[in-house]
Amino acid sequence: MKLFLKSIKGRLFLWIFIVVSLILITSGVLVYYEVKNVVVSSVDEVLHSDMQIFTGLLHVKRGKVEFEFSDIISGDYTIPLSGHYYKIIINNNVFAASPSLVDNTYDIASGRLESFDQKNKISIYASKGPGNEPIRVMRQDLTMFGIPVTMFAARSMAESFSMLNRLMIFFIFSIPATIIIIGIVSVLIAKRSLSPLDKFSSDISNITHRNLSNRIETLGQSAELQGLSESFNQMLDRLERAFEAEKRIVSDASHELKTPVAVIRSNCDVTLAKERPAGEYIDALQKIRNTSAHMGKIVTDMLLLARLDSGSVAFAEFSPVKLSECANNAVALVNVLAQDRGVEINMSVDEEIWVNGNKEQLTEAFLNMLENAVNYNKANGSVDIHITKAGGKAVLSFADTGSGISKADLSRIFDRFFRSEETRSKAGSGLGLSIAKTIIEAHSGEIKVKSQPGIGSIFTLILPQLPED
């Protein structure tokens, strides 16, 4: 029960139940009293006109008060206990009383005083009639011909009250019945309109990492659920992409690592299979050394990427960094390689630019860009580093005179382990650009690349600059 009231269904039911009950009970009570009012005031009006008639029937004839006989006071007034009564008292004596009263000394105004009109001296009582029936009595005190006269007119309320009782009984049964019916209907409606939610939730719980390509049916859903399903499907799309990327990276990483292990292992197996001249052992050891160096580079880069992925580039730990300093450090680190390959590195700084970031990681990113620019350059080529501002942002570009990147490869060069046909044979982990990209994006920046095969490539790093103060 507690659980039911916590559910949307339960709450809907509870609210509908409370609201409907309040409305029905209040209106039932209001209707009952309104009807009672109408009935009572119509009886009062009748009593008023009765009273006027009785007053009009009082005459003074030859110095004597007379109650004129009329058709009006015959009929019901003559039938005992008929519910139509009158009584006229003069000088404390019963002057006239309707035969219907049976006993003309019966005090018909013995009941509760309901209202009193001071000006016309009219009082109204709810009383008991001679037949013990409920009656409404009007009493008027007036002075006629110098004599004080008290007149009573009464009518039975038995019929009116029994009608009111019937109305009350009707309400007592019909209101709870209506409440129960509306309650049941509201639970059914809530259940029915919320049933897609159950399906929705079972659909969702059926999706695991194994069937991440499944989607929730959006057609034929109610508008609210359709929106929810669509957002959910979009979330699944993103999850699936991330999951696939992760899977591909693991599979790529296993390929990238297992292949060099196979090279090392096979070199050992083949070389050790028989006695050989010393030169062959040296060749094999060279191969093994180079291959393990390559593996070492891959492992280092993979670990760096994993660290970057796990969010170690924390924005909170950023501090102001001078771009030219990072670039200079990167140039110093790549200088030996550049000299080996006869590649000249030039740097031009339009103005000193500070950014908010991690100095080591920015240097790492620049170093990766520079290593590529040097490694894939032509002999005696050059790399031009340019630091400037554009559109309120720091812009750092690396332009090389290398072989360029084909159009087909351009969209994939930032993919992990991607290596173009041309670069496959050269040393490198296939992770350098991924690392640079991850670092720059963690600094809210972006990397753009333009390339002309045969002429060279320009990599542009755009970073938000630190506001000057």
Added chain:
Amino acid sequence: MKILIVEDEKDLANILKKGFEEHSFVADISNDGEEGLYMAETYSYDAIILDIMLPGIDGIEILSQLRKKHIDVPVLMLTAKGEVKDRIAGLEKGADDYIPKPFDFQELVARVKSAIRRNTGKPSPLIVISNLVVDTNTHTAQRGGTDIPLSAKEYSILEYLASHKNRVISRTELIEHVYETDFDLDSNVIDVYINFLRNKIDKGFKNKLIHTVRGAGYILKETE
């Protein structure tokens, strides 16, 4: 026996070639998928070692193209993808064996030999013709219980003839299976080697096993 190694990692392909050659195989190398497929379709190999992750066409695709063209050469998939799912996919496409990297080289050689034997319908590593026994495991031959010393090339030719005993083998076919594809060779070289083999195998025995079929080639068989 001649194999094709399709592997994009040159260092791996080269050491495999060297290792197989030391086991009296002849090996061609291809470093990318398209060339590998072309070579597999064009030349005759006794087995193909096929890497799955290749630039151009991947190994699985090469395999299914070959099988579609009814080229039934034994194919051994060599790959870093060690998941059972991938291995099953490879075997379903018609691979004869699946060897995850890194592997033991001796095991790779053994599996290649076993795949070739299964393909030629000879489950035993020993091929027996009369009283000549060729052991394809140890690359040795005996006749009448006596070891016959053979050079690597002589053994290769003998093994090929023995594997296809009772069938005429042309000089061209022999060259195709015992020399690298781009080896430019006068087919007379085969005649020279056949002569060496005759001297070592048939000399001193009454029933000769190596026969010349005029205009067609050679055949290794028992005379009735």
